Amino acid sequence: MTATILLVEDEAGLISYLDRELNFEGYKVLTAQDGEAAFATFQAQGDQIDMILLDWMIPKLDGLEVMRRIRKTSAVPIMMMTARDYVGDKVAGLDNGADDYITKPFEIEELLARIRVLIRRNHQVQTNFHVADLTLDTKARQVRRGGQLTQLTQREFDLLLVFMQHGGEPLTRDQLLDAVWGTSFDGQANIVDVYVRYLRQKLDQPGTPTLLKTVRGIGYMLAEGPTDE
Secondary structure, three states: OOOEEEEEOOOHHHHHHHHHHHHHOOOEEEEEOOHHHHHHHHHHHHHHOOEEEEEOOOOOOOHHHHHHHHHOOOOOOEEEEEOOOOHHHHHHHHHOOOOEEEEOOOOHHHHHHHHHHHHHHHOOOOOEEEEOOEEEEOOOOEEEEOOEEEOOOHHHHHHHHHHHHOOOOOEEHHHHHHHHHOOOOOOOOOHHHHHHHHHHHHHOOOOOOOOEEEEOOOEEEEOOOOOOO
């Protein structure tokens, strides 16, 4: 089955080059040269799009705003493509829903490899997870607590998924860092504590028990029952 990629880029030369390379690899390519056109194309053909290659600096709506609008209804893989190389910009892109990030100029072989990974991951068998009244749908990338939809960033969702996959099992900060941030992450380990706090703020509702527990001397786990803080 041919995968469809929505290419959002305002440089005509780069559009032509990428369109040619992607077609050569067997992909069907839809193109848009500004944010409004990109979002309109997604609204009209979103169920046929397997991945979005999205430039950050585009006219009318920038790439970040386009991604935010898409993420309200869809978990389609999105790769940000931009000349920006600041860590803060990368974090903003990933935290707002990007699945990957590539900086211009790039080698076409690397781009194609990353595209294959994202599309393959998206086509894998999806699973629903449940812990108490908390549910996570990996296909729709939706989280609900007590039936109420909870909006999470990409990183928060990935962290919660790890907890859901290991429900009732204590996980160390190092295990969580490796699973969510990757083994090459060289930041502070307390980033895990920061994101656990974010998750608790979004998941805990008045009158509901805390499901994300602190396990003293180890780390955290997702489970029913009394907390150990």
